[in-house]
Amino acid sequence: MPAIWSFDAPAPGQALSPAAVSALLDCASAPPSAARLLRAIDTVVPVEYLSLVNFRRDTPELIEGSSRHPHEGHGRDVVAECFAIYRRSYWRADAVMRLADRVSQRPAREVAVLHCRADELPVAGWRNEIYKRERLTERFTLLHAPARGAVQAIHLYRDERQGLFRPDEIQRLLGLAPLLRQAHQAALNAEGVAADREAQVALSRQRLARLVPALSPREAEVVARIAHGLSADGIAAELDVAPSTVVTLRKRAYAKLAEAGLPADRLRLARWLG
Structure with a gap:
C-alpha cells in the first residue's frame, strides 16, 4: 500500500545544509521551475526526474518536467512521454487523485505526501509501460493547494541506478516537504506578480504611444x-x-x-x- 503523510510544519530536528537553503531561496525568488526544484531536492536526496502537475477539474495536467541527466535521453522528453501515457490510460487508478481531492478542501498551508513503489501500482500496464520501460523504482509526491480548490503536485521519481529510497532519505524528504511547499508557493506568487506587472507595463506602453x-x-x-x-x-x-x-x-x-x-x-x- 502507498504510504501517505499530511502535515503543515517541518519535523523537529530537521537541519538543512547551506546548499539546500540557497537552492530553496532560489526556487522561491522566481516563477516556478521544475529544474530549480529538482536542484533544490537534489541537495537533500538524489532523484532522477521531477514533474510539476496541476489538477484542473480533477484532471491532471503536466506543467513542466525536468531530468537529473537530461542529455542521456537522446533528445527524448521522458517526463512528457510518460505523462502522455499516464494521462491517456492510468490516471483514474492513481491514489494521488483521491489525495488531491482531499487536499483541495484543506487550508493552503498544508502539504500531503504520498510514497509509492513501482510494485505497488494497481495496474500492470501502468507498471510496464512507464516504470518498467524507464527503469523507475518509485514515486514520491508532494501535494498542496495554493488556493482553495486548486491543487498542484511535485512528483519525484527514482530509477534503478539510484535504487529505492532508504528510510533516512524518506525522513529527509518528509522534513523538506513543508519547506518545499513554501518555496513553491512563493514561486507561484512571484509568477502572479510578474504576470501582473507585465500587464501593467503593457497598458503604460499603450498610453505612452497614444500620448x-x-x-x-x-x-x-x-x-x-x-x-x-x-x-x-x-x-x-x-x-x-x-x-x-x-x-x-x-x-x-x-x-x-x-x-x-x-x-x-x-x-x-x-x-x-x-
Missing part, C-alpha cells in the same frame, strides 16, 4: 518599465540589451517627455503611469 507619439517603441518600453520600478539593469535583462543602451534610451525619452510638458523623472512617471 507621446514622438517616443520610439524602444523608448516607450524603457519608460513604461521605469514607471513600474525596474532599474536600468532589470530593464536591460528584460529587453536583452546592454544597461548602457537603456541609459541612452532613457535620456532620449526624458528629453521628449519634457518637451511635451510631461513627467520626465522616475518618481513623477510612477505617479503618472504606475
Whole structure:
C-alpha cells in the first residue's frame, strides 16, 4: 500500500545544509521551475526526474518536467512521454487523485505526501509501460493547494541506478516537504506578480504611444518599465540589451517627455503611469 503523510510544519530536528537553503531561496525568488526544484531536492536526496502537475477539474495536467541527466535521453522528453501515457490510460487508478481531492478542501498551508513503489501500482500496464520501460523504482509526491480548490503536485521519481529510497532519505524528504511547499508557493506568487506587472507595463506602453507619439517603441518600453520600478539593469535583462543602451534610451525619452510638458523623472512617471 502507498504510504501517505499530511502535515503543515517541518519535523523537529530537521537541519538543512547551506546548499539546500540557497537552492530553496532560489526556487522561491522566481516563477516556478521544475529544474530549480529538482536542484533544490537534489541537495537533500538524489532523484532522477521531477514533474510539476496541476489538477484542473480533477484532471491532471503536466506543467513542466525536468531530468537529473537530461542529455542521456537522446533528445527524448521522458517526463512528457510518460505523462502522455499516464494521462491517456492510468490516471483514474492513481491514489494521488483521491489525495488531491482531499487536499483541495484543506487550508493552503498544508502539504500531503504520498510514497509509492513501482510494485505497488494497481495496474500492470501502468507498471510496464512507464516504470518498467524507464527503469523507475518509485514515486514520491508532494501535494498542496495554493488556493482553495486548486491543487498542484511535485512528483519525484527514482530509477534503478539510484535504487529505492532508504528510510533516512524518506525522513529527509518528509522534513523538506513543508519547506518545499513554501518555496513553491512563493514561486507561484512571484509568477502572479510578474504576470501582473507585465500587464501593467503593457497598458503604460499603450498610453505612452497614444500620448507621446514622438517616443520610439524602444523608448516607450524603457519608460513604461521605469514607471513600474525596474532599474536600468532589470530593464536591460528584460529587453536583452546592454544597461548602457537603456541609459541612452532613457535620456532620449526624458528629453521628449519634457518637451511635451510631461513627467520626465522616475518618481513623477510612477505617479503618472504606475
